[in-house]
Amino acid sequence: MTQFVVKPGVKNLHHEGEKLITTHCCYCGMQCGMHIRVNEKSGKVVGVEPRYDWPVTMGKMCPKGVTAYQTVDHEERIKKPLIKKNGEFVESSWEEALDLIEKNYKRIQSEHGKDALSVFGGVSMTNEKCYLVGKYARVALGTRYVDYNGRFCMSSAAGGFMKTLGIDRGSTLPWPELEHTDCFFMAGSNTAECHPTTIQWLWKARDKGAKMIVADPRETPTARIADVHLDLKSGTDSALANGMMHLLVKEGYVDEKYVDERCNNYEQLKESVKIFTPEYTSELTGVSVEKLVKAARIFGQSPRSVVMFARGVEQQMKGVDNVSLYTSMALLRGQIGKFASGVATFTGQGNGQGGREHGQKADALPGYRKIDNPEHVKYVSSVWGIEPEEMPKAGVSAYEMFDKIQRGNIRAMHVICSNPAVSAPNNNYIWDSFNKLDFMVVSDFFLSETCEFADVVLPTTTWAEDEGTTTNLEGRVIRIRKVREPVGESKTDWEIMQLIAERMGKGKYFPYKNVPEIYEEFRLASKGGKADYYGITYDRIEKEDGVFWPCPSEDHPGTPTMFQDSFGTEDGRANLAAVGWQQPGEVTSAEYPITLTTGRVVFHYLSGTQTRRTPFLMEQCPEPFAEMHPEMASRYALKDGDYVYLETRRGNMEVKAKITKAIRKDHIFVPYHWGKELSVNKLTSPALDPTSRMPEFKVAAVKIKKA
Amino acid sequence: MNKVMYLEFERCIGCRACQAACRECGGHDAKERNYVEYVNFFENRQTYPMMCMQCKDPACAKVCPANAIQITEEGVVLSAMEDKCIGCRNCTFGCPFGIPKFDFEENKMYKCDMCYDRTKHDISPMCASVCPSDAIRFIDHDEMMDLRRRRTQMNLIEGKKPSENDKWEYVPEFFGVYSD
Numbered sequence: 001m002t003q004f005v006v007k008p009g010v011k012n013l014h015h016e017g018e019k020l021i022t023t024h025c026c027y028c029g030m031q032c033g034m035h036i037r038v039n040e041k042s043g044k045v046v047g048v049e050p051r052y053d054w055p056v057t058m059g060k061m062c063p064k065g066v067t068a069y070q071t072v073d074h075e076e077r078i079k080k081p082l083i084k085k086n087g088e089f090v091e092s093s094w095e096e097a098l099d100l101i102e103k104n105y106k107r108i109q110s111e112h113g114k115d116a117l118s119v120f121g122g123v124s125m126t127n128e129k130c131y132l133v134g135k136y137a138r139v140a141l142g143t144r145y146v147d148y149n150g151r152f153c154m155s156s157a158a159g160g161f162m163k164t165l166g167i168d169r170g171s172t173l174p175w176p177e178l179e180h181t182d183c184f185f186m187a188g189s190n191t192a193e194c195h196p197t198t199i200q201w202l203w204k205a206r207d208k209g210a211k212m213i214v215a216d217p218r219e220t221p222t223a224r225i226a227d228v229h230l231d232l233k234s235g236t237d238s239a240l241a242n243g244m245m246h247l248l249v250k251e252g253y254v255d256e257k258y259v260d261e262r263c264n265n266y267e268q269l270k271e272s273v274k275i276f277t278p279e280y281t282s283e284l285t286g287v288s289v290e291k292l293v294k295a296a297r298i299f300g301q302s303p304r305s306v307v308m309f310a311r312g313v314e315q316q317m318k319g320v321d322n323v324s325l326y327t328s329m330a331l332l333r334g335q336i337g338k339f340a341s342g343v344a345t346f347t348g349q350g351n352g353q354g355g356r357e358h359g360q361k362a363d364a365l366p367g368y369r370k371i372d373n374p375e376h377v378k379y380v381s382s383v384w385g386i387e388p389e390e391m392p393k394a395g396v397s398a399y400e401m402f403d404k405i406q407r408g409n410i411r412a413m414h415v416i417c418s419n420p421a422v423s424a425p426n427n428n429y430i431w432d433s434f435n436k437l438d439f440m441v442v443s444d445f446f447l448s449e450t451c452e453f454a455d456v457v458l459p460t461t462t463w464a465e466d467e468g469t470t471t472n473l474e475g476r477v478i479r480i481r482k483v484r485e486p487v488g489e490s491k492t493d494w495e496i497m498q499l500i501a502e503r504m505g506k507g508k509y510f511p512y513k514n515v516p517e518i519y520e521e522f523r524l525a526s527k528g529g530k531a532d533y534y535g536i537t538y539d540r541i542e543k544e545d546g547v548f549w550p551c552p553s554e555d556h557p558g559t560p561t562m563f564q565d566s567f568g569t570e571d572g573r574a575n576l577a578a579v580g581w582q583q584p585g586e587v588t589s590a591e592y593p594i595t596l597t598t599g600r601v602v603f604h605y606l607s608g609t610q611t612r613r614t615p616f617l618m619e620q621c622p623e624p625f626a627e628m629h630p631e632m633a634s635r636y637a638l639k640d641g642d643y644v645y646l647e648t649r650r651g652n653m654e655v656k657a658k659i660t661k662a663i664r665k666d667h668i669f670v671p672y673h674w675g676k677e678l679s680v681n682k683l684t685s686p687a688l689d690p691t692s693r694m695p696e697f698k699v700a701a702v703k704i705k706k707a
Numbered sequence: 708m709n710k711v712m713y714l715e716f717e718r719c720i721g722c723r724a725c726q727a728a729c730r731e732c733g734g735h736d737a738k739e740r741n742y743v744e745y746v747n748f749f750e751n752r753q754t755y756p757m758m759c760m761q762c763k764d765p766a767c768a769k770v771c772p773a774n775a776i777q778i779t780e781e782g783v784v785l786s787a788m789e790d791k792c793i794g795c796r797n798c799t800f801g802c803p804f805g806i807p808k809f810d811f812e813e814n815k816m817y818k819c820d821m822c823y824d825r826t827k828h829d830i831s832p833m834c835a836s837v838c839p840s841d842a843i844r845f846i847d848h849d850e851m852m853d854l855r856r857r858r859t860q861m862n863l864i865e866g867k868k869p870s871e872n873d874k875w876e877y878v879p880e881f882f883g884v885y886s887d
Contacts (some may be wrong), residue, residue, distance in 0.1 A: 050836040066727040192720035195841035
C-alpha cells in the first residue's frame, strides 16, 4: 500500500531529506486531507503539506489543521506509564502499571460485581479503536457500563435522524455536491469557525447565486455573510423550525407529491404547526416577523436546498426534537435523496460519525445494532466468539454514569481518549464523582485535566503513530496512515485494551497482531447492520478517495447519496415530526436574568488538551472570554477587557469581557476549551434530552457583575 | 510564474490559517509575514488578510540604503539579504501597506516572499493553499480577470445582494495583485 497518495499532475513541494505521508487531520469531522512531512533520517514529524487533490477539502486547512502535526513530537508527551503515589505521579514500567490495574479491577469486581467497572470512551479515534472500546468493556471487563463523549456531541443528531429517516448518517449527500445547491438553511452551526474548510463549498455555490439562511444568537463569521440571519434566542429552535414549516405549508411551498409518496404524519404535522404563525414564532424566538417570512420564501422557493445543523440545536434538552423538526423542513420541500440537496449535521469530532456506529454507546453494538435486540446480540456474540448470554445488558449514558458513581454502583472507570473533567456539563459534580472512585485509569498522550484525577495514566500514541480508518462528516470512510513510530514507551489504544484484556483472562478474544486484523473483524461485525462496512477495504479507500457506507459487499459502489428510493424506517417512509414547543431546561428569571451559551472558537478543539499546547493557537486565543453586546456591558458598567463574574445555579467563574454588537443583547457567549477555574462547564446545565441523553450545554440562566 | 495572488476580503473568516501556514513555509523561520485584522470588532466580525502586494516599483526596496531588498526575475520582492541589511528599518516605514516586519533580536527585516521556494515551481504559496474560504487564491491571470468580470455580472443581475449588514460599506469586493 502506498504511503504518499497523489493524483497525476498535482504538484507538491518535496523538501530534501524528507518524505510525505498522506493522511487526514486529527481534529474535526471534516477530516481534511493532508500530507505530513517526515524527516527520513530521524523519523520525526517536521511539518505539513497541503493535499490539493483530496476531493472534500482541496488542500484547505484551518489553523488547527496546519499545526496539528506539532502535537506529535511535543515536549509534554507522556512517554511512560504514570502511577499516583502519595498524590504525585511517578513514572513506572508497563508491567507495574498493568499489575496495579489487574489487581484493582479484580478486587473491585469480586467485591462489587462485574458492573462496578466502567469505560468512558471517545470518538477522536479510528473506527478500529472505537469498535474495540465496546468489545473491551463487554468482553474483557464484562461490564454493562460503557459510554462515550459523543453524548456531548452527536447523539441528538443520531436520535433525530433515527426517528425521522430510520438511519443516522450525518449527511445524506456528499460534500462536493454542495457547490450546486441553491439555498443553505444552517441552524446552530458556526461553520466558519468549527468546520472552516466547508466554507469554500458555500462560496462556490454563492458565486452562482445560492442563498444562505443562518439561525444563530450570534452574528458569527458564518451568519455575517448570510442573506438572512435569524438571530434567535438560544433554545428556541423547535419554535423556529415549526414557524418555518407553518409558512411552508401556508405559502404552498410543500412538495405534496414527495410528501404523499414518501412521508408519514403529514396531517399531524400540519395540525401541530398551525399555531406557529410568524407572530407567535417571533414572540418565542425573538426573530422579527419580516426575517421569518423572508427566510421561508427564500428556502421555499429554492429548487435545491440543504438543511444543515450542528451543536447549537443538538446540545439542548430538546435536541432530538430540534433535529427531527429541521429534518422535516427538508422533507416537506422534498429534498432528501436527491442531487445537491438534503440534510446534514456537522460532525464535531474527527470520527464522530464512525465512532458512534459501532458499539461504544451504552445501548449499541457494531453496525448500528441494538443491545436490546436478541437477534443483534446473537450475531455480534458469534463474531466475538462469546455466548449471547454473556453479553451485558444496556448501560447508561455518559453523564448518567456519574450519577452511578455518586450512588456507589460504579467504583472504577477507564477513560479512553476523552477529557470529561473539562467537556462534561456541571463540572463540579464531575470532579466530585472522580474523587469518589476507588480506582481510575486514563489513557491519553498529554496530562489532561481528567488525568490528574487518575490513579494510573497510560501513555497512548497520537493519531500519527497508528493506522486505521475514520468516517468523516459525509459518511465517507477514509484512511489514516501511520506517520512515525510511537514516541517513548507509548502504546496504541488497541494495544492497551489488548494488554488489559489479557490480564483479565480474556486475551483469546483480542488476538490482533496489527490494525488490519482488527479491521477485518470489524467489517464482519458491521455486516448486515444499518452501518454496513463489509464491502469497504483499505485498497478501495485508497483507489476511490474513500467509500461511503452502507457498502454491503466488495462489488457495491458505496452510498454517497442516501435515501434515493426509500428511507431506513420499517415501512420505508420518513416520519415527519409533529412536536410542539417546550421551554429549555432552565429559563431566565429575576435572579438569573441573562442567557449563557457556550461553543467553540476556531483556534481550539474540544477540551483543548491538544490545542492549548500548540504555540500558534495559544498566541491567538490564550484564554476564554465572555462575549456580550455593548448594551449589556453598559448596563453593568463593563469595558472591553474588564473582568466579569458569571454565576449560575451550579457554579461561577471570572473571565474578561469581550464586547461586540455581533451577539444578541440578552445573551453571553463563553467558549469551553479550558479547564479548572477557566472552565465554563462549571456553569452549564446537565438537563438531558429524554431520548439522546445529551446535556443542554447551549442554554443556562446566568447572573453577572463586574468582578 | 504565470499566476497571481487574488484576495477577496469579504470572504475572510478570520481563522488565521494563512498565518499558521506562513510559519510552515521553508525559510520562513516559523515567523509569519502576513496579517489578519478585524475591521472593527465592536461592530462585526469582518476580518481581512493583508500581505505583500509585490509592488512593481517597491517602496521598501527604494528606501533601502543598503540595496538589500532584491526583486526576482518573476517580480517577487524578497526579504532583505542578511549580509547587506543594516537594520535601519527604513523599509518598515516606507511600505505604504505596513508589510515588512522587523526582528529586533536578529536585527533584520523579514517579509512575505510569496513562498518563493513554492511559487517558483508554480506551487501555490502556503497561505493561499490553506485558506478555507478562498479569500486568498493563487490563480492564473486570466482566471483572475474572469473572476472580476463575473463578480460584476453577478452584481448587475442581482443588484446589491440582500444583506442585513452593511458589509459592502466596509470592504472592497475584490483586489487583484499582479506579480509579473
